[in-house]
Amino acid sequence: MSTDSSGHAGDRTLSIDADEPVGSDAVRLLALGCVLVLTGAYVSVLYDITRVVGGSQSLLALVGVMLLAATGLARTIRPRTAGVLALVGAGVGFAYYLTSAGVELGVVFTAADALLSDTVALATGLPILRMVQAGVWTLGFAPAPVFLSWYLALRGRYELGVVPGGIALGFLVLTGDAGTLVTLAGTLAAVGAVAFGELERRGGSIAQADLLAVLFAVIVALSLSVTIVPGDPSGPTHLVQGEAGSLEATIDSSPQRSGISGQVDLSPEVRFTVESDQRSYWRTGVYDRFTGDEWVRTGQSSRYNGRLASPPGNYETVQQTVTAETELGIMPVAPQPLSLGGDVTRETSVSRHGQPRPETPLEPGESYTVESAKIDADPAALRAAGTNYPEEVTDRHLQTPEDTSSEFRERTAEITAEADTPYEKAAAIESHLRSSKDYSLEVTQPAGNVAEGFLLEMDKGYCVYFATTMTQMLREEGVPARYVTGYTSGQQVDDDEYVVRGLDAHSWVEVYFPDHGWVRFDPTPGGSRDDVHTDRLEEARANGNEAADTEDSEDVPIDEDDGESPASDPNEPIGSPSDPNEDNGTDPGTDPNNGTEPDDPDNGTAPPDDPGDRIDGTTSDETSLSEHLVGIVRETGAIGLIALVGLAAGARRTGAATRLRRGVGVYWHGFRAEPDQDAERAFRRLERLLAREYRPRRGSESARAYLTALSAAETEAESATPLDPRVEQVLESYERAVYGDGVSRAAADEAIEIVDDLARSRLPILGRLR
Amino acid sequence: MTDANPTPERSAEPTDDGEPLRVSTVERLCADIEANVSRVIVGHDDVIEHVITAVLGRGHVLLDDVPGVGKTMLARSIAKSVDCTFSRVQFTPDLLPSDVTGVNVFNQKTREFEFQSGPVFGNIVLGDEINRAPPKTQSSLLEAMEEGQVTTDGTTRELPTPFIVIATQNAVEPNRTYDLPFAEVDRFMKKLHLGYPDPDEEAELLGRTVGDHPIESLEAVTDRETLVAARETVSTVQVAEPVREYATRLVADTRENAHIGVSPRGTISLLRAAQARAVTNGRDYAIPDDIRAEAPVVMGHRIKTTGHDRDGTAVVEDALEHVPVE
The missing domain is CATH 3.40.50.300 (P-loop containing nucleotide triphosphate hydrolases)
Incomplete structure (x- = not known):
């Protein structure tokens, strides 16, 4: 989020440190630079948003035009006119946003309260990325502050100029979009702009800027120790009682986003049970916007009103009853839910994608019923579905990050070269991913775009990687697709009963077909996934983890091979719509997690919190440590730089640097130069050494007189350490070098050696050891 | 007589x-x-x-x-x-x-x-x-x-x-x-x-x-x-820039702090004396100490002070006390 601005920040702080005597011109440039950095800070936030949703070129162009306009108008119009202009600009931008969001302009006045509540929602931590028309919003938002702040800065009104920029940045901070570093850079730039502006006005010089650098360092230190920025997305609110680092915790970290991480764990604990006459995946979340390293759900949720949108085509209905076994912040349903039943539905919100979610977590034992639509679609029908997508589907489900590489695009085109219809494309991508990548939970998250990294570089991953990559590939091909999280059907313990555990957490892809609706595809290779998950369950059972089973499930064996692990089925090379509705236990690719085999349910000797809860604790720690290190380097580097500059400035103020240099210089001669210089330097070191021990040399005292005086004084006071007779030699070399015709290399080296020796013998600790 | x-x-x-x-x-x-x-x-x-x-x-x-x-x-x-x-x-x-x-x-x-x-x-x-x-x-x-x-x-x-x-x-x-x-x-x-x-x-x-x-019994050495020839030698003794500058600083100081300070002829004498002093100490270059050793006797009588409480030598001693060597 912060590449741009941190770069700016670096430039600025470095230039503060420059020591050349400069007039008010340079101060003015610095002040203007600070305003630019402030502008850069919030524009970079907006730019990051547009990079995800598109329109970054327009944004940059818009900002550039605004800067030019402000420069041009700076001398021609009065501030009042500029203020009006900016207000008008903001109004036009806002209106533009509303229009493209499909809101009639007239509504603005009638639905002022709704607008107000939107604004409040944004200001209380709703990330801009969740807005449906985030790109348009940024384009509407940017011009006014950019124009106004630059206009005012050019007119020398720095303290006024930082106000619009500060407001813009502050708003982005409140939405939680501005990261710490950007905020910090922006704040420092604002402080810098005002300070340099003041320096310019009062004719100060650049030399006084070191005080400013100290201030910056203080600000950095304070802001690092006291954090009041809300909406920090790094603190996941776990909707499931999974421990951090588990697959569930990653994909269900918050209601609006689904993260992608490196290595994850599987929890063997039972989450819920489902009574259903048909096997299905249990969906808990639907996401449409991909930022490159996480999925975001756009749009607001609304309270469940008794009915959910039904698919456009033919469908059968399926009834389920879901009972929570642990506290549950999610509401698993078989796609596509049509209606809900039970008490909890009174406090259920539904996303724009038709996915319900409880407003308060379900208690263990609470249950609800779901009626789902089982889309009636066979491959032939899907092949014939065409591409006549509704606009609301293409609007939101074709998004790819703007910086997606052409390599990814080309690779995708290669893979789908043979496919003509969207269905064939999906099938081709699905089978390609299944066959070319291995299943593994132990992976390191690639830097940058995860989908790109997985397709082009990685050779193994887990469902999140598979599903993300497939979604993105489909979108590149113009096929609307979305990323879905949830659980696989779980362990079947009875004809119509399924036990779903944490380790069943899964993510997959839904692809839209006109006249049919959203159809499930699962690119994750089923077989190896089963193995991993079964091993995990067996391990948990072996360790006596009681939460790993319900009363019903503990006697049921983990059926490792019931011929129903279709994901790994090579007989279906063209892939398959893994629609549960046509699944009678034979659908390939549907259910990687069929029966189980409880080989030893009651080996209850080991404590439940056994280290076996993690798949591989050691590797996990190591990986996370290295990831952590990589993750903090850039931010920490920038902050450290500011702190360092502050320290340096402070040191300069207090003269500490000079003292340090002298202090070190006593013990280390430094690199050899000309013999004469070396001899002189050797004597300077000796002088400092003696100054520490006896007294410093007076300005009017010649070198020789100084040493003579010292040895005379020391003869008088016998207690003092005798002056080493070799100092005479150093003195002579020095005199010869400075006043005579120079010293030889050997003489200079000898002088250095003597001083080195004397310095060593006077080292606080080492000297005593000798 | x-x-x-x-x-x-x-x-x-x-x-x-x-x-x-x-x-x-x-x-x-x-x-x-x-x-x-x-x-x-x-x-x-x-x-x-x-x-x-x-x-x-x-x-x-x-x-x-x-x-x-x-x-x-x-x-x-x-x-x-x-x-x-x-x-x-x-x-x-x-x-x-x-x-x-x-x-x-x-x-x-x-x-x-x-x-x-x-x-x-x-x-x-x-x-x-x-x-x-x-x-x-x-x-x-x-x-x-x-x-x-x-x-x-x-x-x-x-x-x-x-x-x-x-x-x-x-x-x-x-x-x-x-x-x-x-x-x-x-x-x-x-x-x-x-x-x-x-x-x-x-x-x-x-x-x-x-x-x-x-x-009466003193013999020539x-x-x-x-x-x-020895005087020739002395005249070749090197007086480096820093030493010359030090001498000038001293002289300038006396000119500031007395009614009449040391004349340029006095400065030349000072350097010559310092050269000779360097040689007697076995050096072929003069150091500030040579200047310092010669300054009181070379400069003292060339300075005219205003008051009677302070003679030229005191002015020179003052200068030696506070004029920086380097």
Whole structure:
């Protein structure tokens, strides 16, 4: 989020440190630079948003035009006119946003309260990325502050100029979009702009800027120790009682986003049970916007009103009853839910994608019923579905990050070269991913775009990687697709009963077909996934983890091979719509997690919190440590730089640097130069050494007189350490070098050696050891 | 009254005889002279050294002291040590310039005027109680010091090399003296004070003078030619920029803090004295310490202070105290 601005920040702080005597011109440039950095800070936030949703070129162009306009108008119009202009600009931008969001302009006045509540929602931590028309919003938002702040800065009104920029940045901070570093850079730039502006006005010089650098360092230190920025997305609110680092915790970290991480764990604990006459995946979340390293759900949720949108085509209905076994912040349903039943539905919100979610977590034992639509679609029908997508589907489900590489695009085109219809494309991508990548939970998250990294570089991953990559590939091909999280059907313990555990957490892809609706595809290779998950369950059972089973499930064996692990089925090379509705236990690719085999349910000797809860604790720690290190380097580097500059400035103020240099210089001669210089330097070191021990040399005292005086004084006071007779030699070399015709290399080296020796013998600790 | 010991045949000799000597040789030479002189002069080692450096630095010395502390003896023993001709002029109120420089005398036999050279024609000339003679007579000597030659009746005659004037000045009876004009004092490189010897030294002095006076048995430790060569050596001693700057700083300081400060001639003298001092310490380059050692005696008498509580030497000491060396 912060590449741009941190770069700016670096430039600025470095230039503060420059020591050349400069007039008010340079101060003015610095002040203007600070305003630019402030502008850069919030524009970079907006730019990051547009990079995800598109329109970054327009944004940059818009900002550039605004800067030019402000420069041009700076001398021609009065501030009042500029203020009006900016207000008008903001109004036009806002209106533009509303229009493209499909809101009639007239509504603005009638639905002022709704607008107000939107604004409040944004200001209380709703990330801009969740807005449906985030790109348009940024384009509407940017011009006014950019124009106004630059206009005012050019007119020398720095303290006024930082106000619009500060407001813009502050708003982005409140939405939680501005990261710490950007905020910090922006704040420092604002402080810098005002300070340099003041320096310019009062004719100060650049030399006084070191005080400013100290201030910056203080600000950095304070802001690092006291954090009041809300909406920090790094603190996941776990909707499931999974421990951090588990697959569930990653994909269900918050209601609006689904993260992608490196290595994850599987929890063997039972989450819920489902009574259903048909096997299905249990969906808990639907996401449409991909930022490159996480999925975001756009749009607001609304309270469940008794009915959910039904698919456009033919469908059968399926009834389920879901009972929570642990506290549950999610509401698993078989796609596509049509209606809900039970008490909890009174406090259920539904996303724009038709996915319900409880407003308060379900208690263990609470249950609800779901009626789902089982889309009636066979491959032939899907092949014939065409591409006549509704606009609301293409609007939101074709998004790819703007910086997606052409390599990814080309690779995708290669893979789908043979496919003509969207269905064939999906099938081709699905089978390609299944066959070319291995299943593994132990992976390191690639830097940058995860989908790109997985397709082009990685050779193994887990469902999140598979599903993300497939979604993105489909979108590149113009096929609307979305990323879905949830659980696989779980362990079947009875004809119509399924036990779903944490380790069943899964993510997959839904692809839209006109006249049919959203159809499930699962690119994750089923077989190896089963193995991993079964091993995990067996391990948990072996360790006596009681939460790993319900009363019903503990006697049921983990059926490792019931011929129903279709994901790994090579007989279906063209892939398959893994629609549960046509699944009678034979659908390939549907259910990687069929029966189980409880080989030893009651080996209850080991404590439940056994280290076996993690798949591989050691590797996990190591990986996370290295990831952590990589993750903090850039931010920490920038902050450290500011702190360092502050320290340096402070040191300069207090003269500490000079003292340090002298202090070190006593013990280390430094690199050899000309013999004469070396001899002189050797004597300077000796002088400092003696100054520490006896007294410093007076300005009017010649070198020789100084040493003579010292040895005379020391003869008088016998207690003092005798002056080493070799100092005479150093003195002579020095005199010869400075006043005579120079010293030889050997003489200079000898002088250095003597001083080195004397310095060593006077080292606080080492000297005593000798 | 003139007590001259003229050696006209030597005075005609060319000046530049002898290559410069090695610094170490000159150093040893100085030490020898000093040791030799010390056999006659008890104590006053620093004054002896100053006189020697003045001799090497082509300067003249003004000894300002009460009578009977050994001024004449110092001059004589130095002259004897270096095997030079020594002449002495006792300045009295009725002394005429020609008594110093010499006169043309009509020779009855040759029917021609012959120049009868005065006492100034000596290598080392002791001008005793110079402030007792009237200014006209004083100036005859001082001109000789400055020019290195004497002009009488239109004829210019070169003075011998080396030509060193050691003048003494009586500090007592000020109402019967003619103070040396300030401009003329400036021609002396150094003004030295002997002062009374310590009781111990005086006792030793008495012991030495029992029997033959040691000056009678004093022998030369070097000859005139070597002395000239040594002076050559001194003039080649390097005075580096920092040292020159230090000297200038000191001089500038005296000009700021006194009515009349040290003249440029004084600065030149200071550097020459420092050169000589460097050589006596075995160096072929001068260091600030040389300047510092010479500054009080070289600069002190060239400074005119406004008040009476503070003489020139005090001004120099002040300067040495606060002018930065580097």
